[in-house]
Amino acid sequence: MNVWQKITIYILPIMILAASVSMPLSILQVDAQVVKGPATDILRIQRVPITEVAQAFQAGRIDVYLYGGIPPATAEVLKRDPNLRVLNAPAGLVDFIFNPAPVYIANLSGDQTGRPLSELARLTGGSAEAIVNVYYDPDKGQTFVEYGAYPGKGANPFAFKDVRVAMNYLIDRDNIVNTIYRGSASPMYTFLSSYDPDFPLISDIVLRYKFTYNPQLAEQIVASALSKAGFQKVGGVWSYGGTPVQINFIIRVEDERRDVGDQLATALETLGFRVNRLYMTFGPAIDTVYGTDPAEFKWHIYTEGWGKTGISKYDSASIAQFCAPWYGYMPGWAEATFWNYRNATLDDITERIYSGNFTSKEERDSLYRKGVELCIAEGVRAWVATRLDSYVLRADIRGYTNDVGAGLRGLWSLREMRAPGKTTLNLGHLWVYTARTVWNQVGGFQDVYSVDIMYGTWDPMTWFHPFNGLPIPFRSSFEVQTAGPTGKLDVPPDAFIWDASRGTWKFVGSGVKATSKVVFDMSNYIGARWHHNITITWADVLAQLYQFFDITYNATKAASEPAVASLWRSTLDTIVGYRIDEANKRLEVYLNYWHFEPAYIASFATINIYLPFELVLAEDYLVFTRGSYAYSTSAATAKRVPQLNLVLSGHVADMASALQTFLTQNYFPASVFTVGNKQYATPDEAAARYRAALTWIATYGNAWISNGPYMLTSFSAEAQSAELRAFRDPTYPFSPGKWVFGEPRLVRVENIGIPQVVRGQEASILVDLSGPPPLFVKYILRDSVTGQIITVDQGSLATGSRFVIALPATLTRDLTARFPYELTVIAYSDAVAFVDTRTLFISVFDPGIITAPIEQEISNLQKSVQETVANLQQAIQAINASSAAGLAAVSNSISQLGTAVGNSISQLGNAVNNLGNAVNNLGGTLSSKIDTVSNKIDTFASQQSQTISALQASVRDLRDTVNTLMYIVIFLVILQIATIAMVFMRRK
Structure with missing residues (x-):
């Protein structure tokens, strides 16, 4: 995955005053034989609150609802309507993000990281147990010691890793999934859900950290960590330095996150914290959390929500996005003027995964597993649930694709949805515009509301298959050649790269090597038209490349937009050079990147072209020359200027002013368009483009001119509405039906x-x-x-x-x-x-649990019989020397033997019956064990038969010395013993 696609896979759930006018007829003209562009002529998008979705469908106001976070109860009602269809996709994620910023940072000269914490604490006046991080900055030559609590500076409980991790035990995920989401969600324990393609790889790690709801354990962990750091619990309330600890908890109110947030807030209060519940909608929440320095502590916890924009089979970006500081989505947001969360190990692991710095799938998988485990252990985010989002559309809508990751919100559906007999479709969304809905391709498109509409206006070079998650050609086919992971390819000397220090393109020269080469077929771009009827040329490709490289490597621009430069550097550092094959409309990319799946090499090398070069130049003019705007949220906050938004009227007016300035001053940056002796644009061409862009802005009231199937022809922030009209230009490469995938066959x-x-x-x-x-x-x-x-x-x-x-x-x-x-x-x-x-x-x-008592019973019986027989034999011997009294004793002994054996065998028979009943349903799995017991019983029965026979012989020897009556008594007792033994053998 590469930065050009802006598909960080997850986008914050979060639009632009424009006039609604008709399209120029020249754009509407099409070849009578072939229809180009999307399946429907006009798409109208409007805001529809969740509570009004059912009524909007019933009233015929909307045909499709793009927001998947419909409450489960509402979704169930809509499913029963025969005129509607409800699609489901695990496209929404919910988590808590904690602010880990220290309250105080002490600095020491030189590298002091080798000193014990106790020594660092002595040198900096704090407590060793309150130190949360120590690092050395070689550029400044100083060691920084960060404290989660410090006298006179206050305390932040979430600066302590143990406290953050303990929050997982305060989250009742089962209750949230089953009660709040009514079963339309599944629990999460890290940034991947159980539906993601990389989940099998890390499933055992997730299960090892399968946090159960255990507030008692959470209290123990928190109490241990805070007490050591000098906190006190007074009157049931946690305090530091005599001041109660207060947590600023920002809770979103538009959906179930209000209930989810309230549940955690209540648990924290029970734990002894004072919680300031700050209920906010999207815009204010995003401004506070992502637009301020974490060290200002305007927030401690936030109920984050994310929407997927697609699926990737082998993730390289999500693990960086949710775990690693370098990617810009961890507290501090990679804004140089803010305090930033640091973790060098996670940075190293995730950058290696992102940049293809591995030599096999096994090594990549090992890195991924290490990264996940460390990310969970850091606890900056506590994951709650994956929403099984519900997307609603009229039953007669055709041409949709239910993207495995994004549902209807994927790249595909907007361009292909249609309804019989209708040329216009009305789409609803939760919002069309919020304060954080930003249309610029450098630092914007961080919310689903802008992205979902933009996807209808722009064509990427490559994208991810909606079902299997592998990169596929979209507007550019590709060929991949690689010598990786360890070999190298020759790079032609006329391959070129941007030299930011000189402001020119330069040839790489001879003897240069690269790991891989990707050749993109650009014939679907070069010679086709932008939405304002200007032909796409190689100059547009060069301008987009120039913008990316110059922001990243031009020291002044990188300092102005540090978060953007940090993110892009991870990709651009791997690029060795480009080469244009003008005759065949091919672009060659040479790069030091390898992946075991070659399509990912092509995806990484992709250069997506969003805007014509005149708009790229105008953007940079406003941001870097005038300094009146910023591209990213963090830079806008730091410089106290607006974030450039190509659909807001004031911003659009300034874009028009920049273009007019270009015309007046004959502005033409020749170095951007010149490679060697070849110039890919002229001043006259540039002037014609400036005029065409100005005409577009005057006509449509926005500065978003792109190359996809729809044109953005109307956008109103106040009315919460937008309109897309079909781009039917004959040079557009695709006809309706090209990108219909339908619904996946799931596992x-x-x-x-x-x-x-x-x-x-x-x-x-x-x-x-x-x-x-x-x-x-x-x-x-x-x-x-x-x-x-x-x-x-x-x-x-x-x-x-x-x-x-x-x-x-x-x-x-x-x-x-x-x-x-x-x-x-x-x-x-x-x-x-x-x-x-x-x-x-x-x-x-365990069969031994049942058979052991029986075996013991047999042993006891054998012992009892042996003792009785011994007594009997002694009595018989005594008879030979005594009188009838001895015979009476014999009779009595035999009678006792018969009774004892009979009772024992009867008990043994009952035990066997119980065994039979207990294992009746085990289907023979105990046959071996029972056979063993049966053999023991057979042996015992045989032994007793032999004993009885011996007794009978002894009695016959006494026949001459006893009277007939006594003989009969003895015989009957023996017969009783034999009968009981036979019954038992049958019972067995």
């Missing part, structure tokens, strides 16, 4: 067989999937109490879409019987970038 876990896990035996669990092949199953077995990951492995394909999870005997023998284990099954496919995850609990059965 689903259809069934998981009831697991029968016997301790010490192999267990097989069947998993049935549906979805496009090739399919895969990953599983994770986890101790549900301790959270320990027991095993992580892949399921094996059995037949078709059935997989087998095999738990070997060597694993099950170490499991605890009757103890619930958590089995997570993750299904995914190479054909679609969507993951389905299911979790179930399994119990382990």
Whole structure:
């Protein structure tokens, strides 16, 4: 993923006074044989609050609603309307971001980072336990010691990492998902949800940090961290230096985040903090959080919300965006005049991933896993839930694409949606304009409200497939050649690069090498027209490249826009040079970038062209020459100027003024358009362009002139409305129907067989999937109490879409019987970038728990019989030397033996019956164990039969010395014992 596409994948959920006039007829003229452009002639976009969506559809005011955050209850009502269709996509994310800024920063000369904290604290007058970060700045030659609490400076509890991480235990994710979102969401524990294509890679890490709602544990962690740092809890309220700690908590009010924020605020109050709940809508919240220095502490917590703009199979940007300071989305926002969160390790890991600095997929995956784990442990963001967004459209709408990541809001649907018999579609959105809706291609388009409309007006060179997340050609096909990861290609000496120090293009010269080469076919651009009827030329390509390189490497411009320069440098540092093949309309890009998927090399090398060169020059004039505007939010705040917005009337007027100045002064920066001896534009061409742009501005009231299927012909911030009209120019390359993908065939876990896990035996669990092949199953077995990951492995394909999870005997023998284990099954496919995850609990059965009592019973019976037989034998021996009294004793002993054996065998029979009932449903898994017990019983019965036979023989020897009656008594007792034994053997 590259900076040109501005698809950071997640955009803040957050438009421009314009006159509504008809289009010039010259733009409307088309070839009678071939219709070019979008499927519908006119799209009208208007603001529709969430509470009015149902009524707007019923009244026929809208045909499509682009905002996916419709409350679940409303979505359920709309689903029952036969005239509507509701599509779902996991396109919205919710998290809490914490302000980790220190309250005091001490500085020491030289590199003091090797000193112990206690020594640094002594030197700087603070407490070692209150130090939250130490770093050395080689440029300044100083060591900086950051304190989360300092006498006389106050305290920030969220400067302490342990406190931030503890917040995860205060978030009742299950309640939020099931009660607030009514099941239309799923819990999140890091920046990737369980639906993202990289989730299988990190799933075991996520499960290891699967924070459960545990306010008692959160209180323990917080109390430990704060007490050590010198905080006191007085009257149930946390204080520092005698002053109660107050948390400024910015809570959004437009959607469920109000309830989510209130829940955490209440939990914090219970914990002993004073919480200042600051309820805000999008604009004021964004200005406060992202537009101010974190060290001002105008906020401590914010309920962030993000909307996906697409899906990438192999993420390289999201991990940087949500974890690493260099990307500009961590507190401080890479604005040089603000305090900035620092983490050199995360910067290194994520920059390596982003820039392709790895030699294999395995190394990339290892880096990614390390980055995720460190990001979770830092706790700057606590992730809450993935919203299963609902997108509503009339049932007769055709041509839509349900992007796996963005739903209807992807690049595709606006240009292809149509309805039978209608030339105009009315679209609703939560907002069309907010204070943070900014139309400029350098530092703007950070909200869904501007991006969603802009996507209809602009064509990228490459984009990401809406289903599998791989880069694909869009307006430019490409060829990739690479010698990576370790080899190098020769770069032609006439390849060129921008020299910001001299302000010219220069040839790279001979002997230069690069890792990869991408050749883009630019024939769908070069020779086609911009929306104002000006032909796209190589000069437009050069101007866009010049703007990016000069902002990044021109020291003055980079200092003016540090956040932009920092972000772009990560891409531009890899570029070795460009070469124009004018005859074949090809652009060659040479770069030191490699990826195991070649399409990502092309994506990284992409140069998207948003505006004609005259507007690029006018933008830079207003920002850098006049200094009256800034491109980025942070630069605008730091310089106290507006952020340039090409759809706001005042800004547009200044753009027109700049263009008029260019005309008056015959302004033509020849160096921008000259490579060697070749000049790709002339002063006369530039003047014609200035006039054409001025005509456009006068006609449409905006300065957004692009190259896509629709033209922005009306925009009103006050009316919260915009209009797009079809660009039917015959030079436009695409006709309706080119970019229709419909709905994806998703991967689903259809069934998981009831697991029968016997301790010490192999267990097989069947998993049935549906979805496009090739399919895969990953599983994770986890101790549900301790959270320990027991095993992580892949399921094996059995037949078709059935997989087998095999738990070997060597694993099950170490499991605890009757103890619930958590089995997570993750299904995914190479054909679609969507993951389905299911979790179930399994119990382990140990047959020894049931058979052990029976074996003990047998042992006790054997002992009892042996003792009784011994007594009987002694009595028989005594009879030979005694009288009838001895015979009576024999009779009594035999009777006792019969009773004892009978009772014991009867108890044994009952135990066996209980065993049979207990294992009746185990389907033979205990057959081996029961056979062992049965063998023991057979042996015992055989032994008792032999004993009885011996007793019978002894009695026959006494036949001459006893009377007949006594003999009968003895015989009957023996017969009773034999009968009981036979009954038991049948019962067994």
